[in-house]
């Protein structure tokens with residue numbers, strides 16, 4: 001009798017609250033553990049994906065490799081939330097934001113240590129891995 | 145080519161908490177439209193039920209409503225595209241009628257947002273985006289639109305006062321609309337005085353006064369073939385153009401943050417199909433779930449060039465007596481936003497305007513009207529153009 005495969009729920013560790021447990025991009029969490037932010041690249045057509053995905057709609061195939069998000073992006077926009085959804089109340093206030101790296105963009109949060117007065121659209125920022133107080137992992141944007 | 149008409153429109157009052165079940169709520173909008181069209185249930189050959197299902201306890205409400213509204217044994221089915229669900233329903237009704245499959249179709253939108261508790265609603269709001277890659281950061285609808293507001297301000301110098309002016313316009317007309325949930329006037333001072341509730345922070349730079357309220361409500365639009373329209377209706381309103389578009393749910397997949405690509409693409413399609421342009425529109429309803437959404441709509445629909453939307457509100461061009469009246473029924477900001485019912489309510493306003501039956505908010509002699517209805521944060525966009 002075949003042993004029942006243990007389900008891979010690594011993605012439950014992503015974010016203050018994760019809404020996804022099973023995904024083919026689970027390795028993203030291992031990269032985060034190592035302090036790396038990673039996206040995927042299609043080995044067939046070279047198309048770059050962030051957030052990472054397992055499948056290329058262009059090639060209709062799934063030959064992906066990981067690449068690391070490095071260097072600086074440009075802050076496209078941000079918003080400071082005074083109220084959070086269920087499960088996030090302990091985090092408020094926090095800023096969600098979008099960084100433009102050129103070939104791809106990254107949606108996430110701005111680090112708590114960045115003073116709000118210093119944040120401006122267009123400023124260069126970098127993305128770093130971050131461990132949350134509840135032990136979960138995410139990534140945040142900090143000054144370049 | 146035979147045309148497709150709207151021969152009846154209706155809606156319930158939009159309220160904070162409807163004191164009845166969802167089928168009873170749907171009946172309110174349906175009754176209003178059926179009386180308007182002077183039809184009975186046997187005249188309706190199919191029904192399309194539109195809502196965002198995450199607020200429903202009833203599984204598959206279409207079948208339940210069809211029986212309650214006397215629409216058995218005719219077919220019914222459910223359509224969802226978040227806040228633009230009933231405009232998507234109109235699109236499907238048009239295709240059913242145009243194809244000849246049915247001659248008269250009812251598009252029924254509803255939402256009973258009070259069906260679930262505030263805690264449950266909070267939880268759902270956290271999932272109103274890309275749940276795998278965005279929601280784990282704690283996202284909410286106002287914060288996404290706030291990011292568009294911030295980008296618009298940074299690119300064009302749009303101010304918080306410009307956004308407040310849009311709320312002031314909405315609240316000029318809200319008190320005239322007996323179906324609206326919010327009928328109190330709002331002044332610029334309300335949004336600029338830090339002590340005022342309207343100026344309270346939600347997601348910077350948006351304030352309480354920049355946001356529409358949740359509501360319970362239903363709407364109904366009755367769509368008919370040209371032959372049936374001429375039989376049943378003295379003043380049919382014709383569907384001249386329909387546009388619909390989509391984009392990436394995750395903001396990381398988008399390239400424009402000072403407007404909504406779905407609105408630009410859907411309006412391009414609708415203008416082309418109708419053979420008209422922005423200058424031909426006499427009255428419009430746009431999806432002002434937030435003040436910035438109306439500002440972007442001015443530009444995305446071509447009423448103003450990108451970055452010049454503020455000139456329209458500053459000059460009061462979008463007031464009832466202006467060159468392009470927008471949301472003279474009070475908009476979502478005054479009416480409230482019962483997700484699945486919203487598009488049908490917008491269509492109702494435009495149909496009443498084109499029939500010259502809009503009462504106190506009647507625009508002078510409009511011939512062509514437009515509805516802009518957006519689902520999610522610019523995830524789905526529907527633009528519909530109507531003529532008398």
Ligand SMILES: [Zn+2]
Pocket residue numbers: 042043044045046047056057058059060
């Ligand atoms: Zn590929």
